[in-house]
Amino acid sequence: MTTQDATTGPLTTEAGAPVADNQNSQAAGVGGPVLVQDQHLLEKLAHFNRERIPERIVHARGAGAYGTFTVTADLTRYTRAHFLSEVGKETEVFARFSTVAGNLGSADAVRDPRGFALKFYTEEGNYDLVGNNTPVFFIKDALKFPDFIHTQKRDPYTGSQEADNVFDFWGLSPESTHQVTWLFGDRGIPASYRHMNGFGSHTFQWSNADGESFWVKYHFKTDQGIKNLTESEAAVLAGEDPDSHQRDLRESIDSGDFPSWTVYVQVMPAADAANYRFNPFDLTKIWPHADYPLIELGRMELNRNPQNIFAEVEQSIFSPAHFVPGIGPSPDKMLQGRLFGYGDAHRYRVGINADHLPVNRPHVTEARTYGRDGFLYDGRHAGAKNYEPNSFGGPAQTNRPLWEPVTVSGVTDTSEAPAHAEDDDFVQAGNLYRMMTEDEKERLINNLAGALSGVTRDDIAQRAIENFRKADADYGKRLEAAVQALRG
Secondary structure, X not given: OOHHHHHOOOOEOXXXXXXXXXXXXXXXXXXXXXXXXXXXXXXXXXXXXXXXXXXXXXXOOEEEEEXXXXXXXXOOXXXXXXXXXXXXXXXXXXXXXXXXXXOOOOOOOOOOOEEEEEEEEEEOEEEEEEEEOOOOOOOOOHHHHHXXXXXXXXXXXXOOOOHHHHHHHHHHOHHHHHHHHHHHOHHHOEOOOOXXXXXXOOOEEEEXXXXXXXXXXXXXXXXXXXXXXXXXXXXXXXXXXXXXXXXXXXXXXXXXXXXXXXXEEEEXXXXXHHHOXXXXXOOOOOOOOOOOOOEEEEEEEEEEOOOOHHHHHHOOOOOOOOOOOOEEOOOOHXXXXXXXXXXXXXXXXXXXXXHHOOOOOOOOOOOOOOOOXXXXXXXXXXXXXXXXXXXXXXXXXOOOOOOOOOOOOOOOOOOOOOOOOOOOOOHHHHHHHHHOXXXXXXXXXXXXXXXXXXXXXXXXXXXXXXXXXXXXXXXXXXXXXXXXXXXX
């Protein structure tokens, strides 16, 4: 059925029967009680009660758009991914931008990382790149993720977000110091989704046609320029227009002012990883550009708005496990956890057949699986066999893995990743602080102090301050003074 078929002609029930009266329910006589035989009434009420699916635990608040990714440089020496195979090649994309901690009804202009999730509809299947607008994150192991998110959400007793919980966790998790510095700096509140950079954040594997493998990081540089909001500007905007970022994205595309990003990668030969000065798979660390410069890859433009927010944005799903030949995972422990966690969240939230929905299914090729049935199954396989191997001509394996194998050794235990020469939780946070101008430092200190002043326990506040002091002595000293001034 086409959209035109569904939106014109006589009104019908869900089963297609014409509706005679959509203004008045059936009653037992004029002014009498409603009849249970009025199935149109019951169907409408039952459907209305079920219009919402569970919102995302994180990244609930978001906006999306379709567009095009165009290759601008030949990087086939690094990857055999077909959608990156030649300069000028275009691939349809769907992007979803979001805040992390807020619920579906929260405001856009808040201090929070922004999700930067992309779906590339390639001829080898969908490739999902699920990142943020920051190159790092608060933690390095997915085992800590539920605990971290609990601190960002509502307290089980007060029902509100509590500064005690936020800074208690951050203070006891020194690895968060780098990301917290990003978050409370100028880029913590983007002016719009169009005016922020995006990052794959994790390290991924690329492999070329000869079987050589490389580690890569993705960077999306906004062509609109970076624009941010101050704390006071954001507070006003969030109150006056909670939908500010969603509205800006939609209206810019509707007016033909298509936002775009220039896409770069950093490429590390696989052999470099073992002796690199930082653990290259640690999500709380960047690779300095002096070590691995940015290499241009392509350009992404968003040029088409969704026609139905629920169907195309709310029901869209992204999973870091959706790879294509020539691209694969790394040993990053946060990424490894997300390979399971995201798909499982979608199976719970949207359903086992979420990949059948138009926004999620492949647009250039067909998904050929032996998965069957389940909620909202559309019968696409008809009477074809539902097992493999079979002798009836069903889909068969290719015998070529999507990515190259990684050598592992040692015993199984719960130890931390091995430390590299310059690994610690503070050096990169300190480097970031020292790169800031004096005005940027002042705003960072004021933003952090404003949040820390809401902590009710002195030991929690002091422990958090000490982490910033370890990153840079001046950073900690100024923050401590600012907190003391606010707390009297």
